[in-house]
Structure formats: C-alpha cells, structure tokens
Amino acid sequence: MRVFVATTGFLAAILAQPLYAQSVNITADKATSTFTVGERNFEITRTQDVNATLQGDFAKTSRPCPEFCIQPMVVAPGIEPIGELEVLSFLETEVAAGTGLLIDARLPDWFGKGAIPAAVNVPFAALGAENPYQADILRALGAQEANGEVNFDSAQRLVIYDNGAWDEQASRAINSLVAAGYPASLIKNYRGGLEDWLHLGLSTVLP
Amino acid sequence: MIRSVVALFVFAIFLCAYIVLRPNTSNRPSTVETTDVTRAQNDSILGPIPDVIASLDSSITQAPLPQTAPSLSVPTDNAKMAETTANVLAGLGLTVAPTAPQPQDDPMRDMTANVLSGIGQFTGKQVTAGGDAPAPHTSLEMLVVQALQQGQSDAYIDTIVNEAAKAGTITIPQGLATANGTVDTAVLLYSLIEKARAAAGEPPLPPTGANTDIALASDQDADQRFYTVGTGDSLGAIAVKFYGSVEKYDLIYQANRKVLSSPNAIQVGQRLAIPEVAG
Numbered sequence: 514m515r516v517f518v519a520t521t522g523f524l525a526a527i528l529a530q531p532l533y534a535q536s537v538n539i540t541a542d543k544a545t546s547t548f549t550v551g552e553r554n555f556e557i558t559r560t561q562d563v564n565a566t567l568q569g570d571f572a573k574t575s576r577p578c579p580e581f582c583i584q585p586m587v588v589a590p591g592i593e594p595i596g597e598l599e600v601l602s603f604l605e606t607e608v609a610a611g612t613g614l615l616i617d618a619r620l621p622d623w624f625g626k627g628a629i630p631a632a633v634n635v636p637f638a639a640l641g642a643e644n645p646y647q648a649d650i651l652r653a654l655g656a657q658e659a660n661g662e663v664n665f666d667s668a669q670r671l672v673i674y675d676n677g678a679w680d681e682q683a684s685r686a687i688n689s690l691v692a693a694g695y696p697a698s699l700i701k702n703y704r705g706g707l708e709d710w711l712h713l714g715l716s717t718v719l720p
Numbered sequence: 721m722i723r724s725v726v727a728l729f730v731f732a733i734f735l736c737a738y739i740v741l742r743p744n745t746s747n748r749p750s751t752v753e754t755t756d757v758t759r760a761q762n763d764s765i766l767g768p769i770p771d772v773i774a775s776l777d778s779s780i781t782q783a784p785l786p787q788t789a790p791s792l793s794v795p796t797d798n799a800k801m802a803e804t805t806a807n808v809l810a811g812l813g814l815t816v817a818p819t820a821p822q823p824q825d826d827p828m829r830d831m832t833a834n835v836l837s838g839i840g841q842f843t844g845k846q847v848t849a850g851g852d853a854p855a856p857h858t859s860l861e862m863l864v865v866q867a868l869q870q871g872q873s874d875a876y877i878d879t880i881v882n883e884a885a886k887a888g889t890i891t892i893p894q895g896l897a898t899a900n901g902t903v904d905t906a907v908l909l910y911s912l913i914e915k916a917r918a919a920a921g922e923p924p925l926p927p928t929g930a931n932t933d934i935a936l937a938s939d940q941d942a943d944q945r946f947y948t949v950g951t952g953d954s955l956g957a958i959a960v961k962f963y964g965s966v967e968k969y970d971l972i973y974q975a976n977r978k979v980l981s982s983p984n985a986i987q988v989g990q991r992l993a994i995p996e997v998a999g
Binding site for chain 1: 828848849
C-alpha cells in the first residue's frame, strides 16, 4: 500500500512537471496582456521556457561608470517610478484609449534591436532644449501654444523607459521634458527598463 | 623603551602599507561581487536587499569572465544623427548613397521628423517638423521626404518645392533648373527612384528618350547628336532622356561649356551637343 502511494505520488509529480512548465503567467490569473491601439493589435506574454536565461548585452553586470551609472529611483521631483504590471496596465488603458504613450527614450540604434510592444521611439536627444524642433515634439505630445504660453492640459500621459537602472537616457529625457514645462504628474518612469523586461521573459518587438 | 616604540612604529607602517596595497592584490571576481553588493546595501532606494543580493549572486556566477570587460560602444551623436537621416529615407524605401552631397543637412530636423511620425502612428495626428522653425533650416531633401511621407502627389511636391525655391529657402541642385527658371521636380523624383533602384541592386532605368516625341534626326551630325532645349527642360531631364540617369547631366554640361555658364543656366532654343557614352 505504502509503495503504491509512493509510486502514484512520484508519477503525479512527473506528470505535473510539464504542465507547470507550460504556464509562466504574468500574474496568477493572467497569462497574456492584449490591447488595441488604433487598428493595431498587441499581445504581450512571457517566455514559457523555465530554463531560459539572459544572454548577450543584457546579461552584463558591470558596465563602466561613468558613463553607465546607476540611476536614482526618482529621477526628478514628482516622477513616479513604476514596474512591469503598471506598464502593462498603462498600455491596456491609457495607450489603448489614445490618452497615453509608452516612450522609448533610447537612441534609434538601441530601439532598432528590440523594444517593448507599442512603444514609440523618442530619443532623449530629440527632447533636449538644444533641438530647435523641440516645440514640434511637444505639440505632437499634446501641448498647446496660446498667447506665447504652452499649455499641457490635454497632453499625453507618458511612461518612459530605457535600457535599465544603469542607463541614463530615460532620466535625461524626463528631465528635458520637465524643464520644458511638461507636468511631472503626467510622467512615470519604468526604471527597470528593457533589461528587467527581458529578465522576466516579457515580449519585445523589432520595430 | 625607545626600541619598543620604534618597533611599534615600524609595525604600524607595515600595517598601513598592507591596508593600502591589499585591494590591488585581491582577485577580480571577488572585487566585482563586493562592489555590487555594496551598491545594493548603501542605496536604500533600491528594492528589497535580499532579492537584490540573490539575483546578483546568480547573475554573477553566470556572467562571462570579467577580463572580457563589457565594451558597450557608444557612437558619437553625429554618427547616430546620420543613421537617423538614413532611417528617414529608408522608411520611404529610398536609400541615398552616403557620398551624395546633402546641402543644409539638418540632423535634428531628421530625428524630429522620425519622432513625429512615430508619435503620429499612435495619436493619429501628424505634426510636421519645423512648424515654427526658421526657414533657412529647410532642405530640399526634407521637403520632398515629408511630402512623400504624407503621400502627396507629384504635382503637390512640384508646387511646394518651387514655392520654396522662389522664396529662396532652398537651393536648386545643379542640373535641376529648367529653362523657365523653375525646379524640375519630376527629374528630382526620378533621381530618388534611380538611387533607390541602385541601392536595391536593380538595373538602371532605360533612357526615356526612345519613348519621347523629340525628333533627333534633323539635329544629328555624323557622330554627334544635338538637342534643342524646349520649355520646361532641365539639364537633368535631358540627361534622363538620353542616358537614363540624372547624374549624367554633367556630361552634357561639360560638352556645352561654351554656351552654358552653369548647369542651371539653360534657355529655351539652345542647341546642346549630346556626347556619346561608351558602353
């Protein structure tokens, strides 16, 4: 009897293993995040291979600092740092509704190697005051000019990210936006960036 | 007494020397570990410390050997700007040879145009770059690229290019001025297609001269062809007619230096020699 129970338990454990391995969910009851922007459908899931590890650039631990220095959690006063679930929720609600944009602040060569689905590439350099066309970008983000003053009442809510905690591109983008008058309450920083995103096996796209 | 003080002093010196020199003698991997863990402990705003340490431990064991130091190359801004410019053209399916002269090149404008089109895909509203920018920043390329991105017609492009030329905000490339003093945008667009085809490895377009009504017989000498400039002709357009390539305008210009003061100074009724090209 005891042998039978042990054998059954052993078989059950073996059978349960592959089933368990095929369900790497985002949260306990959510396997995918789906949303539609305009006419484009997006789906974000996690890699199902439980033995997957990061390779290449994002597996590195010790980039030279300077210039790849650890960024603070709050990069400018009033800028809330957020994590993956908040990013997904932002995509499903604000971005899908056209009231928010997920901004990839990295330079185009980084963006071209892989980005979070539905992200828009706005390189930090384009947001700086040294760009003579900065005002055009602010207008595209919903800022309105009237009587020589810029009004951000109907501006987009933004979530900004870069490569991760060791990368200052998002910090620079955020500080440029705040310096240009963009309200800090409309900006959030996904501090973990693409590195944390990839570390969790979440989907990326090649633009 | 003095002897023991001296002994203590010497011992202190050795101790100091050991403390100072010790970090240099420790091996590299443990340095990495210590540094990283110290970062996590000192920076209270980082996440829960045990998790950080655990993840660091696992990542450190998996990491490549430290002597293959992370070499994350950061190209200069200029290189990236040039890339962005190429991206704008690539987005249109046009690849301009890097050697092509680009007068009034404005990388920030190119980058901005890229950003604006990206944002426009999500907001559904297109903002064009340079709305309140000074006019001298306009370049002929960007004018055409933007118009093409907006899906404008050839006639529209012809109008805006000529308006900009009239206002003096763009310069007319060599060989593109018509006998009427306007910009030959048809040839300009042809040139873009030509370059795109060359970049894609497709054979050059055949000369269009064979299909046109231009009578050459009466103008033909023994081994020298001639062409009489008509209304709206540009040196570039003539080059396309006879050679199938805008770039060949210089060949015609060089053969007619006596009557042409510049490639853009052609006039209706001028009789231009059209040199033969071997091959």
